[in-house]
Amino acid sequence: MSLLRRLLQVVYVLILVIIVGVIGYMFLEDWSFIDALYMTIITISTVGYGEVHGLSTGGRLFSIFLIVGGVGVMFYTVTAIVQYLAEGYLSGVFGRNRMKGKLSKLSGHIILCGYGRVGQEVAHAFKREGAGFIVIEQGPEAFAKAAYDGYLCLQGDATKDDVLDQAGINRAKALVAAVGGDADNIYITLSARGMNPRLLIVARATDAETESKLKRAGADRIIFPLHVGGRRMAVSATRPLVVDFIDTTMQIHDRELVLEDVKIDADSPLAGATIDEGQRHLRGAAILAVREGAGSILTNPSPETRLEPGDELVVIGTREQLRLLEGSSPEKTGPKSG
Numbered sequence: 001m002s003l004l005r006r007l008l009q010v011v012y013v014l015i016l017v018i019i020v021g022v023i024g025y026m027f028l029e030d031w032s033f034i035d036a037l038y039m040t041i042i043t044i045s046t047v048g049y050g051e052v053h054g055l056s057t058g059g060r061l062f063s064i065f066l067i068v069g070g071v072g073v074m075f076y077t078v079t080a081i082v083q084y085l086a087e088g089y090l091s092g093v094f095g096r097n098r099m100k101g102k103l104s105k106l107s108g109h110i111i112l113c114g115y116g117r118v119g120q121e122v123a124h125a126f127k128r129e130g131a132g133f134i135v136i137e138q139g140p141e142a143f144a145k146a147a148y149d150g151y152l153c154l155q156g157d158a159t160k161d162d163v164l165d166q167a168g169i170n171r172a173k174a175l176v177a178a179v180g181g182d183a184d185n186i187y188i189t190l191s192a193r194g195m196n197p198r199l200l201i202v203a204r205a206t207d208a209e210t211e212s213k214l215k216r217a218g219a220d221r222i223i224f225p226l227h228v229g230g231r232r233m234a235v236s237a238t239r240p241l242v243v244d245f246i247d248t249t250m251q252i253h254d255r256e257l258v259l260e261d262v263k264i265d266a267d268s269p270l271a272g273a274t275i276d277e278g279q280r281h282l283r284g285a286a287i288l289a290v291r292e293g294a295g296s297i298l299t300n301p302s303p304e305t306r307l308e309p310g311d312e313l314v315v316i317g318t319r320e321q322l323r324l325l326e327g328s329s330p331e332k333t334g335p336k337s338g
Helices: 003-029 033-045 057-105 117-129 140-148 161-166 182-195 210-217 225-238 240-250 275-281 319-325
Strands: 110-113 133-137 153-155 174-177 200-204 221-223 257-263 286-291 297-299 312-318
Touching (some): 110 117, 117 140, 133 140, 182 200
Parallel strands (some): 110 133
16 A cells, blocks of 8 residues: 555544544533534643543543544554655655666667657667667656656656756767657757757657658658558558568567668778678678768669768678677667667
């Protein structure tokens, strides 16, 4: 039983004792309501004041009953109230201190704004991938759900700069704006972009007209959950093997194959190599696509295509093959544990 529920029950019992005391004195001694209430309160609180009026034998016996039953309830009520206030205050202080300590250590993490149905799926995917992230949620119920699920979370309005600052936006590598309203996602994107120009921002949208506004606000990726769900259902019906392959490489927790994107830095073993040389270095992993600098994605690149620092690759292979790239680029997203 929670402390608050126990406290409420004790208060109900105390009120019941007071009601019984008032009725008893009014019935046995024929006192007024005020006299009966006053006598009841000074009796169960043991303040030591004298009797309001002289008591009959029945009134004295009733007072004995009221002292035995009421004084214990009164003291227990006071104790419960003090305990509730003390535990609530201390847990709040310690909770805030723990949160501040964890937030101060975050770096290269992802900020997830919103823990609705979409946000929950995003968080579960982050957990499977072993990605470090924090959830920002304003609603009490959704915030409690995020905390219950075991995620690092911050209660507040993600459209506010101070809340984003508490979430370590200047040290974050990405932000996902997944709150319910398009207007809020636009505002979050605008604030986040202004606070961290290097941040990768992925924003949720429900209306196609919102896409251009999100782009102007600074979103790098715009996702329409309904469109994505519809396309997946269509592909599942027309090309089920393709969906099974994607599930194998992207969604299975203990998968053998890993599909990752890798950014080539100057010290990468792939810098200056051709696709063919890079694949030999990766010992069988396949380079599926290349983005040269800030250009468009080149799918099925030629084996003679030369890789340069700043290029990004989409690679598929086993964890052992992709582990050859570990340490070559601090910005690469994989391979991830999970």
